[in-house]
Every structure is written in structure tokens, then in C-alpha cells.
Amino acid sequence: MNELAVFTGNAHPELAQQICSHLGVPLAPTRIKRFSNDCLEVQLQANCRAQDVFIIQPLSAPVQDNLMELMLMLDAARGASAARITAVIPYFSYARSDKKDAPRISLGGRLVADMLATAGANRVLTMALHSPQVHGFFSVPVDQLHALDELAAHFRAYDLSNAVVVSPDLGNAKNAAAFGKRLGLPVAAGAKERINDTTVRISTLIGEVRNRDVIVLDDEIASGGSILELLAHLRAHGARSVRVATTHGVFAGDSIARLAAEADILEIVCTNTVPIATGKRHPKLTVLSVAPALAEAIRRINCGESVSALFYSEPELPKATGTAG
Numbered sequence: 001m002n003e004l005a006v007f008t009g010n011a012h013p014e015l016a017q018q019i020c021s022h023l024g025v026p027l028a029p030t031r032i033k034r035f036s037n038d039c040l041e042v043q044l045q046a047n048c049r050a051q052d053v054f055i056i057q058p059l060s061a062p063v064q065d066n067l068m069e070l071m072l073m074l075d076a077a078r079g080a081s082a083a084r085i086t087a088v089i090p091y092f093s094y095a096r097s098d099k100k101d102a103p104r105i106s107l108g109g110r111l112v113a114d115m116l117a118t119a120g121a122n123r124v125l126t127m128a129l130h131s132p133q134v135h136g137f138f139s140v141p142v143d144q145l146h147a148l149d150e151l152a153a154h155f156r157a158y159d160l161s162n163a164v165v166v167s168p169d170l171g172n173a174k175n176a177a178a179f180g181k182r183l184g185l186p187v188a189a190g191a192k193e194r195i196n197d198t199t200v201r202i203s204t205l206i207g208e209v210r211n212r213d214v215i216v217l218d219d220e221i222a223s224g225g226s227i228l229e230l231l232a233h234l235r236a237h238g239a240r241s242v243r244v245a246t247t248h249g250v251f252a253g254d255s256i257a258r259l260a261a262e263a264d265i266l267e268i269v270c271t272n273t274v275p276i277a278t279g280k281r282h283p284k285l286t287v288l289s290v291a292p293a294l295a296e297a298i299r300r301i302n303c304g305e306s307v308s309a310l311f312y313s314e315p316e317l318p319k320a321t322g323t324a325g
Helices: 015-022 063-079 108-119 132-137 148-155 170-183 224-236 254-262 291-303
Strands: 004-008 031-035 040-044 053-058 084-089 123-127 142-145 163-167 189-194 200-206 215-221 239-250 265-271 285-288
Touching: 004 015, 004 215, 004 291, 015 053, 015 291, 040 063, 040 170, 053 142, 053 215, 053 291, 063 108, 084 291, 108 132, 123 291, 142 291, 148 170, 148 239, 148 265, 148 285, 163 170, 189 224, 200 224, 215 224, 224 239, 224 254, 254 265
Parallel strands: 004 053, 053 084, 084 123, 123 142, 163 189, 163 215, 215 239, 239 265, 265 285
Antiparallel strands: 031 040, 189 200
16 A cells, blocks of 8 residues: 555544554544633644545534544644545534525535535545435545445344345435345335424335334434334334344434334344444444445555445456457
């Protein structure tokens, strides 16, 4: 690999250390100071000059502190003459602010994308954005990974002969179909309407779940409202068992306890794109690591190799025939 330097803030140092272990490089130290007036100051305590710099920072709670840390780290790397700066954001929480669905409403996803570029990011590496249009908010190159392979590998350990993948809403149906294809399973979906941040309404369930073992797939679980609403429909339609899978296990408040308290839910599976506090760990919760995938993507970016080839096989070019005239 070319010369690279990896830094992180306070958001998820454990994930950053795992990524560095897979890369075989040290995690460079960062000093973050909070002044008496509540302002932050960042110092990257390793050489950045002419380095390929990667700054790892999911936008998990406290989101505003972690976002400001990321901005200051990007600015510090730019000021230190880094050759290239990649913001590695495993969880881009502002992706949920992606559309103008009310008068005079802010588009936080686009604003934060602009801020990252202004602060010094030359490219972004992220995972499972909430909606496809968020990718277009960025003015710098974006590599978006997914965790479908990690989740599928976990569920292959079960008897899936009578299983079905269910998406809580039609917007996530494409991902559910890709997940189902990996497991060789049919797919069903709910028709969901969001009432507010924590309340949703599912009007109907499209697909057959009766007497089946359901794997619910969602990109993110925050309050758990979508899952609980869907669970009522799965019960009404005679589902036999339910397991829940998600990339971003945000689990705000007591959501993990409320989900785990449902007898129908046998297991909740998420990845470590955001840290899971010790107090939120539960016997029904399984956390998978995406550090190997992020490390491989970083290696490919550093070496100038294709990141999309991690997920998509590139078409073989047709062989030339005949002779030149």
C-alpha cells in the first residue's frame, strides 16, 4: 500500500482500532480538547504531509459533537498538507434528512455533505445510506458499502427451508430482494407510512408469511417503531417466528429492551457501524463486525483499485476477433 495515516475521534474508537488491525497499520493518535466555552479543538498527532489520510468517525450520538469533531479533523488534515483526505463515515445519520416533505424544512443530508467537502474531505466512504438520492448530495466521490454479505453469512447458519425475508416498507424492498437472493429466499414487504420520528403506520403486508420463519431486514433501527408495527401484521398473518436484521443498530432510548421483550422475536442482529453501549447489550442481540469490509475498501482506495468490485462482478470484455486491416 501507499503511505497512509488513519485517525479517529471519540465516536467509535473500537471500530477504528479493528479496521487498523485488519489493515496492519497503527491508529494514529488524536488530541481533542474542549474549552471552557464548550468549543472543541483538534490536533492530529502524527504526520499528514503527503499522506493518504483516512478519518474514521460515524455520526452516532452525540451526533453534533461527533460531526464537529469530524469537521475539525478534516480541516486539520488539510492544513497539514495531506495528499488526499477520505472521511470514513460508517453511519451517516443525516441521510434521513433527504427530502423536502414539509414547507420551509431543512435538508440536513445535503448541508452536511457540503460541509464535509468544505472542511477538506476529498472523498467519502460510508455504509448503507438511508436512500439512494443522498449519494447525489455529495460534490466529492462517494463509495457506499453494504452489510448484506455479513448479515447473510450469519443467517446461513439457520435452517432456512421455510424462511422469508420481509422489508418493513417498499422503499427498502430492493435491498430486501438483494438479501433474499443471497439466501435463496422469497421476499415480502409492508406498505409503510411515517407519521412522525417515532410513529409509523403499516396499512398492509404484501407477500406470504403464514407459517414461515421471517427475517425482517431494515437499514436502520432507531426507535424500533417500524419493527413493532410490522410485528403486529406478521402475527395477524400467521408468521411462525421472527428474526430482525439491520445494518445500523442505533437503538435509541429503551428500544432494544422493548424489541427483545417481544416473545415472537427470537434474535436481533446488527453490525457495529455505531457503538452499542454495554447497558444496551441483550442476550437476543448479536453484533457483527464490518471492520473487515471497511478495511478492504480503505486498502482498495489507497491502492487505486475498484471498491464496487467488492459487491459487483465487472462484465467481461468481448474478445477481439479477426485481423487488423
